[in-house]
Amino acid sequence: MSKLNAKILIVDDEEHIVNFLALTLEDSISEIIKAYNGREALELVAKHPDLVCILSDIKMPVMDGLELIREVRKTNKKIPFIFFSGFGSEKYMAEALKYGAYDFINKPDLENAEEVVLRAVNESLNGQAATGNLQNKLKDLF
Amino acid sequence: MSKGRNTILYIGNDQIFLDDLMAFDKVFWPQNTSEVVQLPITREWLQGAHGQIFTRMPQLVFIDFSDGANFKMLNPQFYDLLNFVKKHPLLKRTPICGTFISEEQLAENRNLFASGLSYAYIKGDLYTTLFEDSYYLAFEDKIAFPRYAMASEINLDYQLKMPVVVKNMNADKIVIESDISFREDEEVEGSFNFFEDFSGKKFTVARHTSLSSRNFYLCGQELFIKYAEPWDEVTEDSFLKETVETWVEFNKGRYAKLFPAILLVNDDNLFIYDLTVSGLSGKCDLCFSYELENQFLQVKNNRPTIIMLELDESEMTDEMLATKYRGRKDYLRSNTDALMMLTSFIKTLEYYNPILVLFNSPSKSEAIRKVCGYNSILAHNEKMSTAVIGELISFYQANKKSSVDDDSLSIPLASQKSMAAINIPVKITGLTEHEITFLSSYSLPLFSILKLDEPFEMYLTIMPSIRDLKIVPGFHHYMAFISGTSETRLPILRQFITQLIDHPPKEFKFYPNEVTEVDKEIEGKEIIIEKKEKKVKVERMAVQWVRDEKVKSKL
Helix, strand or coil, X not given: CCCEEEEEEEECCCHHHHHHHHHHHCCCEEEEEEECCHHHHHHHHHHCCCEEEEEEEXXXXXXXXXXXXXXXXXXXXXXXXXXXXXXXXXXXXXXXXXXXXXXXXXXXXXXXXXXXHHHHHHHHHHCCCHHHHHHHHHHHHC | CCCCCEEEEEEXXXXXXXXXXXXXXXXXXXXXXEEEEEECCCCCHHHHHHHHHHHHCCCEEEEECCCHHHHHHHHHHHXXXXXXXXXXXXXXXXXXXXXXXXXXXXHHCCHHHHXXXXXXXXXXXXXXXXXXXXXXXXXXXXXXXXXXXXXXXXXXXXXXXXXXXXXXXXXXXXXXXXXXXXXXXXXXXXXXXXXXXXXXXXXEEEEEECCCXXXXXXXXXXXXXXXXXXXXXXXXXXXXXXXXXXXXXXXCCCCECCCCEEEEECCXXXXXXXXXXXXXXHXXXXXXXXXXXXXXXXXXXXXXXXXXXXXXXXXXXXXXXXXXXXXXXXXXXXXXXXXXXXXXXXXXXXXXXXXXXXXXXXXXXXXXXXXXXXCCEXXXXXXXXXXXXXXXXXXXXXXXXXXXXXXXXXXXXXXXXXXXXXXXXXXXXXXXXXXXXEEECCCCCCCCEEEECCCCCEEEEEECCCCCCCCCCCCEEEEXXXXXXXXXXXXXHHHHHHHHXXXXXXXXXXXXXXXXXXXHHHHHHHHHHHHXXXXXXXXXXXHHHHHHHHHHHHC
16 A cells, blocks of 8 residues: 655654554654654644644643644644543543544554544545535434 | 614504504603614515514514415415524513404414414504503503403303414324423313314323423423224214324325424524525424523423534633523533533433534544544534535435334424314403403413403413402412404403403303393393283282172172
C-alpha cells in the first residue's frame, strides 16, 4: 500500500507509546512528528501548519491533552484529534468532545489505531463535503 | 416598537374593526404604552404572519376569520399559524381571539379552539364585549365589567364538553390531546367524528402522558374503545369492532400514520418558522421544543423515534443564562453535558432506542458514541437546516419501516375528523349572559376551553374570576367567560337566566315555551277554579230554585 503524503503529530508522555504508534504508522504515513507533552506539541503545531492529524494522550504532565486541544482550537477548528483513552479518563473524554474529538482509541488497542488514523487523515486531506459525508453516515446508521 | 410597549396584533382586513380596536386601546392605555399593528390577510400572508409575530411578540392577537373567501382559501394555513404560535413557549399565553361572521361558520371550524383559539366573537354592531374580554385575557386587570343579571346558587349538574383533538387512532385505541389530566383506568364519555356509525360514548383511559406532542394541550391520553361483547345487547351507543376495523382499513391510504416521530430542539425562531413553512411537518410527526427539559419528559412520554439537537458549546455567563432561560431551572442547554444526561436517561427506558442527530457538533459520531456508550448517534458539523433535515427524513422513510402502530391513522388537524369532545361533569353554580361559574372535581388550567350546549352552543374560556367564588371542599370552583354567541341569540340566553332565577328548574335545561306552560298551568287552575265556582253557583242556584219552589208551593 502506498504511503499517504501527510504529516501527523503523536503526543504522549510515555515514549514507548509514541514509538509504538510511529512504528505502526510509518508504512502508511509519510511524515510523523513526535512530542512528549502538550506544550511541546503546541509548539510543533505552530511550526507545522501542514499537519493533518494529531494523536494525543489525555493525561500528560506540563500540559494535558484537554488543554492542548483547547489551545489548538483557537486557531484551527478542523484538524482531527484522536485521543488515547484509558481507565479513569471518562471525564476528560467527555470534556474533549466539547472541543471536537475525532475518535478515541483505548490504550490497550493501539495496534488497531491505523484504521482510525488513516480514515481521519483521508478526510482531512480530501475535505469531504458535508452532504456527501452525511449520506454515508445515514447509510451506516439507518 | 419601543421597549416595554404592549403590542396588539390584528390579522385581518376590516378597517372598521381596526378603528374600533385602536379607539378602545387608546382608552385602555392612555399613556400611549401600546401599539396596535395590522397585518392584512393576502394570499402570501402566512409568511408575513410568522415574521410579524416573532418579531413583535404581541401580548394579544386578533384574527379575522369572517372574510369567507380568504378564510376558505387559507384555511389550513390558519391552523398551522395557530398551532405554531401556541407551541412556542414564549407565546403560549398570548390570547388569540377570532372573529367570525356567524355561529354556523364558527361551528364548522370549531377545531380552531383545538389549535389554540382562546376566544370567539360573532361579529355584530359593537365590539365592546370582545375588547373588554380579550384585554382581560391578555392583561388581567383594569377592566370594569358591566354588572349582569345573575342566576346564582343554581347548583345543577351538567356535562360540559371539553374540545380535544385526535392525534391518531386504530381499531383498539384513540390517542387524544387535552388539558385535563385523566386518571388511568378512568372511564370517560366522549363523542368523535370519524364516521356516522361511530356513535358509542364510553372509553377507558389506558395511558396518560403529561405532555402533548402536537398541540398546545398539556396532556395526551390513550383511550381504549369499549366494544360490545358478543353477549351484549347492541344499542345505539355500542361500538362494533368489525365496523371500526373496516373503516380504519378503508382509510389507511388517506390518513396514513405520519412517521417518524421527531423531537426537534431548537430555540431559533426564524429557523422553526422556515421549517414549518417548508411543509416538512406534514410529512412526519414533527414536534418542536425550544429547549430540553431537565427531566426529559418530552422524551419519556412521547418516545420520539428521532431526537434532533443543535449543540451549543459557546461560553455563557450566568447573566446570559438567566436572560435566556428567564430564571427557569427546569431546562437544559443543548450541549455535551445535556447529551450525556440524555443518553443516560434513554438507557433507563425499556425497548426504546431513538436515533440522536446532533447538529453543530464539534466532534465526530464515533467519538460521541464511545463517550456516551450509545450507538445510535449521528453527528453533523453544520447547523440545522431544512435541507438536511428533509434529507434525513426522506432517507429514514425510504429505508425504515414504520414502527409498532403502523396500522394507526394520523388525522390532520384541519380535518373535522380530528375534532372530538370529552364530557366533563360539573355543577353549575351561576350564570350571566357574560360568564358562568361551576364546580368540577377536575383541575382545569386557566384559559381552558369548554363547550356548553344549553340553551345553545357556546364556548367557555376559564379565566381568573371576577367574582368571589365559594370554596367547596373536594372541588375546584371556576369562572369562565362565555363566547361564540351572536347578538341575535342573546335574548334567548337572557330568557334562560330569567327562568333560572324565577322558576328554578330541577335540571340545567332551557324550556323555550316554559313561560307559556306556566301560563297554561295558571290558566288551567283558573279554569278549575272557575268550574268549581260555577259548580258552587249552580248548586246555589239549584238550592235557591228549590227554596223558591217550596215558597211557591206554600203560596
